[in-house]
Amino acid sequence: MEFRQAEQFLAVVENGGLAHAAAALHLAQPSLSQTIRTLERELKAPLFHRVGRGLVLTSAGEALVEPARQLLRDLATARASVAEVAGIRGGQLDIAAMGGPLELILPAVGAFRRQHPEVFIRLENPSMESELLHQMRQGHSELGFATLLPEVDPHQLPGVEVTTFPPSPLMLVLPPSADHALPDPLPIGQLPDIPTMAVPGGAYARSAVETALRKARVRTRLAVVTAHRNTQTSLVLRGIGMAFATRKQALWAQERGALIRHLDPAVTLSTCAVRRPVPLSPAARAFLSLATECLGDPTS
Structure with a gap:
C-alpha cells in the first residue's frame, strides 16, 4: 500500500x-x-x-x-527526523488527554509552544480510558495521557506502551454550605449525606471511588453524571452536591469557597503517558520530556 x-x-x-x-x-x-x-x-x-x-x-x-x-504517521516521523538536524520547525503533534491529566500537562503545552511555535498541537479530550486507549491503538494520536488504577498492570495493556507517574490522591470537594466541623482527613465511613457528582461508569476514577465506598459499606446518591471534571466542581460551588476530584481541581474550588477534605483511607490514581510501540516523532519526544517534568519521575 x-x-x-x-x-x-x-x-x-x-x-x-x-x-x-x-x-x-x-x-x-x-x-x-x-x-x-x-x-x-x-x-x-x-x-x-x-x-x-x-x-x-x-x-x-x-x-x-x-x-x-x-x-502515514511513520512517514511523518521519518520526515521530521530527517529535518531534526535543523530543529523542530513545523508539523503537527496529536495528543489525547483526559480531564485530570490534561490539567497537569497544560504547563508542558505552554512551554512546548514557546519553544516550538511552528508546531501545531491538536488536543483530543476523551472522557474514558477505554476511549483513549482505542484512539491510541488506531493511530489517532501520537501521545496519550490518562489515569490508571493502582491494580492495573500497565504491561498488560495490549498494543501500547505505558509509562506511569507517582500516584496522587483524590480529594472530596463539598459545597460552601457543608459542615466545616468535618474532620480532615475525613473517614470514608463518615461521608456526609450529600448527593454526589460522578464521572460515567467504567471510568477509572469512578471505579476507584466505588471500590473505596464498598469497602467502607457506604452508599451515596447520584446527583449528576458528567465526563467533564471541571463541570463537577463548578456544580459543587452551586450547592448541587459533592465530588471526588484531583488535588488541583479541589484547590481551584477551595479558592472559590468550596470546602475540601482529604480522604481516609486515601483513594489514589496514577497518571500515565501512553504511546504506540513505534518511534516517536521529534516533536512528540520533546513534548514527552516536558510533560515528564510536570508529572514527576516515572515509576515504570
Whole structure:
C-alpha cells in the first residue's frame, strides 16, 4: 500500500463517503474512486459497503484503518527526523488527554509552544480510558495521557506502551454550605449525606471511588453524571452536591469557597503517558520530556 492510497482511503473513512473525501483532498471524485478500486484489487477484498449515499467499512476495511494510519504517521516521523538536524520547525503533534491529566500537562503545552511555535498541537479530550486507549491503538494520536488504577498492570495493556507517574490522591470537594466541623482527613465511613457528582461508569476514577465506598459499606446518591471534571466542581460551588476530584481541581474550588477534605483511607490514581510501540516523532519526544517534568519521575 502506497502513501497516496493510505491517505485517500483514510479520507473516505473519516469523511463518510467519496464526495466529501474528494472535496477535502481537492481531488476529482472519479480519481478517488479509482484509487479505492485499485487498492481493493491489490488487497483482494472489498473495503466499503455502500449504504444510502454513504460508505461503511467492511471487516477488511476496518482491519486496514490502523495500518494505514500508522503508515502515514511513520512517514511523518521519518520526515521530521530527517529535518531534526535543523530543529523542530513545523508539523503537527496529536495528543489525547483526559480531564485530570490534561490539567497537569497544560504547563508542558505552554512551554512546548514557546519553544516550538511552528508546531501545531491538536488536543483530543476523551472522557474514558477505554476511549483513549482505542484512539491510541488506531493511530489517532501520537501521545496519550490518562489515569490508571493502582491494580492495573500497565504491561498488560495490549498494543501500547505505558509509562506511569507517582500516584496522587483524590480529594472530596463539598459545597460552601457543608459542615466545616468535618474532620480532615475525613473517614470514608463518615461521608456526609450529600448527593454526589460522578464521572460515567467504567471510568477509572469512578471505579476507584466505588471500590473505596464498598469497602467502607457506604452508599451515596447520584446527583449528576458528567465526563467533564471541571463541570463537577463548578456544580459543587452551586450547592448541587459533592465530588471526588484531583488535588488541583479541589484547590481551584477551595479558592472559590468550596470546602475540601482529604480522604481516609486515601483513594489514589496514577497518571500515565501512553504511546504506540513505534518511534516517536521529534516533536512528540520533546513534548514527552516536558510533560515528564510536570508529572514527576516515572515509576515504570
